[in-house]
Amino acid sequence: MNKIFAKIESAFISLMRQKSRTILTIIAVAIGIASLIIMIAAGNGLKSMVLQELEAYGSDAINIEVRVPGRGAAGSTTSFATGTTITTFKNKDVEEIKKADNVDILYTYVTGQEIIKYQGVAKSSIIFGYGANAPLIEKIPVESGRFYSVDEEDSATSVIVLGSQIKDDLFADDDAIGKMVYVRGKPFKVVGVLKERGATFGMSMDSMVYIPTLTVQKKLLGTDYIMGLSAKVKDVGKMNQTKDELLALMRELHDIDNPDEDDFEVMTMADAQTMVGTVLSAITMLLAVIAAVSLVVGGVGITNIMYVSVIERTFEIGLRRSVGAKKEDILWQFLLEASILTFLGGLFGVIVGAGISFLIYYVAISFGINWSYAVSPLSVILSLLFSALIGMFFGVYPAQKAANMDPINALRQE
Numbered sequence: 489m490n491k492i493f494a495k496i497e498s499a500f501i502s503l504m505r506q507k508s509r510t511i512l513t514i515i516a517v518a519i520g521i522a523s524l525i526i527m528i529a530a531g532n533g534l535k536s537m538v539l540q541e542l543e544a545y546g547s548d549a550i551n552i553e554v555r556v557p558g559r560g561a562a563g564s565t566t567s568f569a570t571g572t573t574i575t576t577f578k579n580k581d582v583e584e585i586k587k588a589d590n591v592d593i594l595y596t597y598v599t600g601q602e603i604i605k606y607q608g609v610a611k612s613s614i615i616f617g618y619g620a621n622a623p624l625i626e627k628i629p630v631e632s633g634r635f636y637s638v639d640e641e642d643s644a645t646s647v648i649v650l651g652s653q654i655k656d657d658l659f660a661d662d663d664a665i666g667k668m669v670y671v672r673g674k675p676f677k678v679v680g681v682l683k684e685r686g687a688t689f690g691m692s693m694d695s696m697v698y699i700p701t702l703t704v705q706k707k708l709l710g711t712d713y714i715m716g717l718s719a720k721v722k723d724v725g726k727m728n729q730t731k732d733e734l735l736a737l738m739r740e741l742h743d744i745d746n747p748d749e750d751d752f753e754v755m756t757m758a759d760a761q762t763m764v765g766t767v768l769s770a771i772t773m774l775l776a777v778i779a780a781v782s783l784v785v786g787g788v789g790i791t792n793i794m795y796v797s798v799i800e801r802t803f804e805i806g807l808r809r810s811v812g813a814k815k816e817d818i819l820w821q822f823l824l825e826a827s828i829l830t831f832l833g834g835l836f837g838v839i840v841g842a843g844i845s846f847l848i849y850y851v852a853i854s855f856g857i858n859w860s861y862a863v864s865p866l867s868v869i870l871s872l873l874f875s876a877l878i879g880m881f882f883g884v885y886p887a888q889k890a891a892n893m894d895p896i897n898a899l900r901q902e
Contacts, residue, residue: 510829513793517833517878518840521871524780525841525863530848531772532862538764548724549625550731550756552577552585552738553716557749575713576751579705581741582717588737590730594719595619596701600709604650604697605670606658613654614696615671617704625720628698633665633680641700646707649680653694671699674707686855727756780874787830787882794826794886802893819887826883827876834875838868 554574582596598617603610620641622628628635636647648669655664668675676699685693705711721730734754744750755763808818842863852859 509793513790513829514833514836517790517830517875518837520780521834521837521875522841522844523837524776524871524874525838525867526844526848527775527778528772528867529841529845529861529863531768531775532864533845533849533852533859535765535768535772536860536862538768547757548721548727549718550721550727550734550754551716551718551760552734552752552754554714554751555753557751574751575711576742577714577716579702579712579714581738582714584737584741585717585719585734588730588733590721590723590726590733592720592722593621593624594717595621595625596714596717597622598701598704598709598711598713598715600704602671602708604654604658606667609658611654611657611695613651614691615704615708616696616698617701617709618698619701619717622698622718625718629683629685630680631683632663633678635680635698636700641702644703644706645700646674646676646703647679647700648676649682649698650678651682651692651694651696652684653692654697655681672708727758731756784878787878790826790830790879790882791886793829794822794883798822798886798890815892818890818893822887822890823880823883826887827879830875830879831872834872837875838871841871842868 554577556574579596582594585591586594596617596619600615600617602613602615604613605611618628620636620638623630623635630649631652633649635649636645639645640647648671650658650664650669658664658669659667664678664681667678669678670676682694682698699708701714705714721727731754738752738754739745739747739750742751845863846861849859849861
């Protein structure tokens with residue numbers, strides 16, 4: 489044990505003789521490790537944020553959304569590639585879906601962007617045409633007033649629920665409940681204001697408004713089709729069976745024989761979480777690999793630096809060999825120096841990476857984004873081990889070069 493500490497101490501002393509080179513090498517490695525920590529933390533933070541948003545629907549929810557046949561692009565009534573609006577998911581389809589055995593309640597939805605006006609103040613807003621049952625399936629917290637009722641939706645009543653930011657923009661400190669706002673010149677009575685919710689997927693939830701789906705269809709869009717629906721099932725244990733039944737029902741309603749021609753997609757929350765988790769894990773891995781490449785490039789720099797160090801210390805190597813040092817002693821001397829360089833760089837990189845990751849978290853939270861600080865102990869340990877292994881790997885060649893020197897020839901290089 490004493491020999492090991494003696495070798496480490498000797499390696500430190502040798503590194504301190506070249507302080508500028510040592511510091512620059514540590515910084516180069518630290519940049520690579522910091523990048524690795526930041527990339528992994530960002531990927532994990534994004535994954536956590538998205539999965540938390542999906543959890544708002546609950547495990548008993550199932551969605552049906554329109555998609556462009558053959559493209560798998562769910563969630564939009566319009567194909568941006570062709571400019572074609574998908575209008576095949578009709579209100580009459582919804583009435584048939586309501587009859588499914590395991591479907592408890594559901595709501596349909598459409599979206600659009602409109603100008604909301606109140607006493608000369610106008611604000612652009614995303615309009616969600618949402619069914620009245622939406623708060624029973626996903627979290628839509630009301631701060632004041634109420635969400636509209638099923639009767640108001642069925643009768644296409646002109647009522648509206650405002651996001652907190654839209655309420656502040658239009659009414660400031662005044663009470664909005666019972667007031668009339670105007671959309672496309674049509675009056676809508678404010679029945680509720682939502683609690684502040686921040687951003688979801690980079691989109692402010694507080695700058696949106698909710699209007700009954702049927703009201704949006706009849707009074708604003710003049711359509712009878714929807715973007716999709718979310719349903720709550722009675723028995724979660726029959727979720728997969730329900731999914732298969734809804735797939736078959738939708739194909740029957742839309743006269744589809746070939747699954748590749750589906751103009752809709754049925755997805756459970758488990759499906760969505762698995763798909764999103766897989767995609768985001770792959771993105772995190774890709775980011776980590778990109779960061780690791782920069783660390784490998786830094787490792788090549790370690791090889792060059794150690795090789796120069798070997799050349800500069802040729803006489804020292806010859807002298808040590810002449811007084812009894814073995815090849816293994818010289819080999820481990822230089823391997824330890826390379827490992828210490830990269831380990832210290834890794835340690836500094838972890839501190840910097842964790843700090844920057846916290847800064848990203850703080851900024852995201854400040855902007856209302858539901859981000860999480862996700863620097864895991866495992867990623868820190870792996871980063872430190874990886875940095876030390878990089879030093880060992882890229883220090884092998886110069887270390888072997890030093891160990892294999894002929895002591896007589898080395899002494900002549902003074």
